[in-house]
Amino acid sequence: MRVICAGHVNWDVTLHVDRLPEPDGEGRITDRSQSGGGSATNAAVALAGLGADPLVFGSVGRDDHGENARRELAEAGVETHLVESSEPTTVKYLIVDENGDVAVLGNDGANEAFRATDLPADALAGADHLHLTGQDPDTAARLARDAAAADIPVSFDPGRRLPYRDYTDVLSHATILFCNDREADHARDAGLFESVSTVVVKHGDCGATAHVGDRTVTTPGCPVESVDTAGAGDAFAAGFILATRRGDDLDRALAVANACGALATQTNGARAALDWDAVDGLLGTDRSTQAGRYRNNRTD
Secondary structure, three states, X not given: OEEEEEOOOEEEEEEEEOOOOOOOOOOOEEEEEEEEEOHHHHHHHHHHHOOOEEEEEEEEEOOHHHHHHHHHHHHOOOEEEEEEEOOOOEEEEEEEOXXXXXXXXXXXXXXXXXXXXXXXXXXXXXXXXXXXXXXXXXXXXXXXXXHHHOOOOEEEEOHHHHHHOOOHHHHOOOOEEEEEHHHHHHHHHOOHHHHOOEEEEEOHHHOEEEEEXXXXXXXXXXXXXXXXXXXXXXXXXXXHHHHHHOOOOHHHHHHHHHHHHHHHOOOOOOOOOOOHHHHHHHHOOOHHHHHHHHXXXXXX
16 A cells, blocks of 8 residues: 655654653663654654555755665665755654653754645555645645545644644545544644544553544553653554555554554654564464455555
């Protein structure tokens, strides 16, 4: 399945600390690492691991961080269409405590330099699904509108900027909205739930809830020991998209998504190298049966 993931492409510097400091406090750094990040790329890497054919659409600077991000994505089997900007590649600093909880610091940099018109028309026409992550509202709205006009399903995971940006036009063309509990409170108060047919609320290690019309389904999380929660929501979205596309019912799709999110928390950094064996192993599923179902429902 061809999935276009559009949004931010970052370079992440991850600092593991003994605790997240309060104002005027101090934490001790226990480990430091660097890798590519950004919700669009995190979701794309997870999709590639699960057998999809993802393309990342975004923008980077003409610098080493941008080149490294391209290289990492290629190594993960992810195709890219990245606009080069005179601004530097966006760098995010992820501060992770011993419980896996994350605080993020960053600058805007080049990650919103791309526009919808930078994506070739044939790239969108060849897609089976468009997954939008946090980005410029006008760009996201144009991409969503073009995809909907071509009968391509659209999912949207706006992230923590949802309360501060107007994504009403985007959601008028989307079929799935992903959000966490805090974002869901804002979306509900703003009447955004009424704009899409499926709303999926991520509860972290407590599982997730899907609202589809008058139906609400909740599934528990997977009991794993969390190392780093960065990127878990992006892996969750990847699992849900593919599970629904292969014909899983809503309960099963949520369970698969929860497993993908849980597996992502067991590795350092925002990128999750997923595969169906790991997902089905966590869920206790007969892999041979599920593999057959997935192959039979693929559209590529």
